Amino acid sequence: MDDWSKRTKAVHGGVRRSQYNEVSEAIFMTQGFVYDSAEQAEARFQQLGDDEFIYARYGNPTVRMFEDRIAAFEGAEDAFATASGMAAVNGALVSMLKAGDHVVSARALFGSCLYILEEVLTRYGVEVSFVDGTDLAQWEAAIRPDTKAVFFESISNPTLEVIDIAAVSKLAHAVGATVVVDNVFSTPVYSNAIALGADVVVYSATKHIDGQGRALGGVVLGAKDYVRGVLEPYLKHTGGALSPFSAWLMLKGMETLELRVRAQTESAQMLAEALEGHNALSRVLYPGLRSHPQHALCHAQMGAGGTVLALDLGSQERAFKFLNALKIVVISNNLGDAKSIATHPATTTHQRLADDQKAALGITPGLVRLSVGLEGGNDLLRDVENALLAL
Numbered sequence: 001m002d003d004w005s006k007r008t009k010a011v012h013g014g015v016r017r018s019q020y021n022e023v024s025e026a027i028f029m030t031q032g033f034v035y036d037s038a039e040q041a042e043a044r045f046q047q048l049g050d051d052e053f054i055y056a057r058y059g060n061p062t063v064r065m066f067e068d069r070i071a072a073f074e075g076a077e078d079a080f081a082t083a084s085g086m087a088a089v090n091g092a093l094v095s096m097l098k099a100g101d102h103v104v105s106a107r108a109l110f111g112s113c114l115y116i117l118e119e120v121l122t123r124y125g126v127e128v129s130f131v132d133g134t135d136l137a138q139w140e141a142a143i144r145p146d147t148k149a150v151f152f153e154s155i156s157n158p159t160l161e162v163i164d165i166a167a168v169s170k171l172a173h174a175v176g177a178t179v180v181v182d183n184v185f186s187t188p189v190y191s192n193a194i195a196l197g198a199d200v201v202v203y204s205a206t207k208h209i210d211g212q213g214r215a216l217g218g219v220v221l222g223a224k225d226y227v228r229g230v231l232e233p234y235l236k237h238t239g240g241a242l243s244p245f246s247a248w249l250m251l252k253g254m255e256t257l258e259l260r261v262r263a264q265t266e267s268a269q270m271l272a273e274a275l276e277g278h279n280a281l282s283r284v285l286y287p288g289l290r291s292h293p294q295h296a297l298c299h300a301q302m303g304a305g306g307t308v309l310a311l312d313l314g315s316q317e318r319a320f321k322f323l324n325a326l327k328i329v330v331i332s333n334n335l336g337d338a339k340s341i342a343t344h345p346a347t348t349t350h351q352r353l354a355d356d357q358k359a360a361l362g363i364t365p366g367l368v369r370l371s372v373g374l375e376g377g378n379d380l381l382r383d384v385e386n387a388l389l390a391l
């Protein structure tokens with residue numbers, strides 16, 4: 001499998017066939033596994049074999065197929081799948097940290113990630129320093145000899161700032177800190193996170209991996225020592241396991257992931273270029289645009305701008321009018337979906353933040369996040385342009 005391309009790994013990676021030799025992967029909807037003897041049960045619990053299952057909270061054949069497939073696709077040694085993206089972020093960090101440890105994190109984070117860094121870790125005695133993730137001098141100043149981990153979203157939600165994985169990893173590794181990257185907006189398709197220096201890569205599989213709005217899921221990827229030695233003991237005893245049915249959805253999602261993400265990215269690029277400079281918009285944010293402050297970094301890191309853009313309508317009133325006038329793009333709060341989705345972060349996903357925090361993160365009252373789906377690109381452009389005319 002090592003010499004297969006990513007496309008081939010996405011389709012055949014991790015397959016385990018039952019005695020029936022099914023073509024499509026089986027869903028092992030089972031909580032547990034029967035032992036031939038008491039001696040075998042004892043041996044299983046000693047985990048002598050690699051490929052043996054005990055209880056679905058620890059592992060399950062369908063879940064394992066998804067883990068093996070995405071690990072192969074990402075170029076990671078191993079992976080552990082979780083019930084949601086947040087279970088993955090929480091597990092990745094909490095499993096390796098203890099009271100007294102120091103963490104440096106980018107400030108521009110998805111609301112629930114910020115909750116874990118700001119509220120959960122600190123409650124248990126972990127010290128967290130926040131930095132502007134795009135400013136390397138701030139990372140350099142905040143990382144200390146006792147820093148245990150750094151955390152950031154490689155592209156921030158919803159303002160699409162791109163963080164330099166290689167440069168931050170170099171600073172972190174100089175003090176022996178572990179680099180944990182939430183890589184949702186980069187997607188596994190454009191990710192080179194491990195090659196660039198990330199030690200642990202986290203995805204919400206709810207986003208592009210399912211990509212069809214059906215189920216929650218998450219995954220943590222990294223070296224085998226970390227995944228099986230640090231992460232698995234924490235996750236298997238604290239109950240964040242992915243359901244076998246959801247794992248099957250994610251496994252099948254992997255087969256079309258690259259095709260979907262590339263088609264969505266092509267439309268996102270086209271929309272961003274067509275909308276840039278539109279007189280009804282005060283800003284068009286998209287890392288694939290030359291005007292984006294980290295355009296060059298984004299291209300070096302990912303080779304594309306991704307599937308999400310952000311438009312600034314200037315005020316909440318205009319943003320709401322725009323949202324309400326859309327006919328194809330739906331108003332919701334997922335991203336990476338086959339259906340294009342528009343979100344007003346200030347009043348929904350980032351509602352929890354105080355006004356000054358929103359302002360500091362660039363979450364203006366007029367900002368609309370647009371996750372570009374698989375519809376015809378010209379239909380989407382017409383929909384957005386017509387909704388802008390309604391202003």
Ligand SMILES: *Cc1c(COP(=O)(O)O)cnc(C)c1O
Binds near residue numbers: 153207
């Ligand atoms: C959605 C998202 C999460 C959380 O994922 P869930 O599957 O909703 O738990 C974490 N990080 C980022 C960047 C996200 O977009």
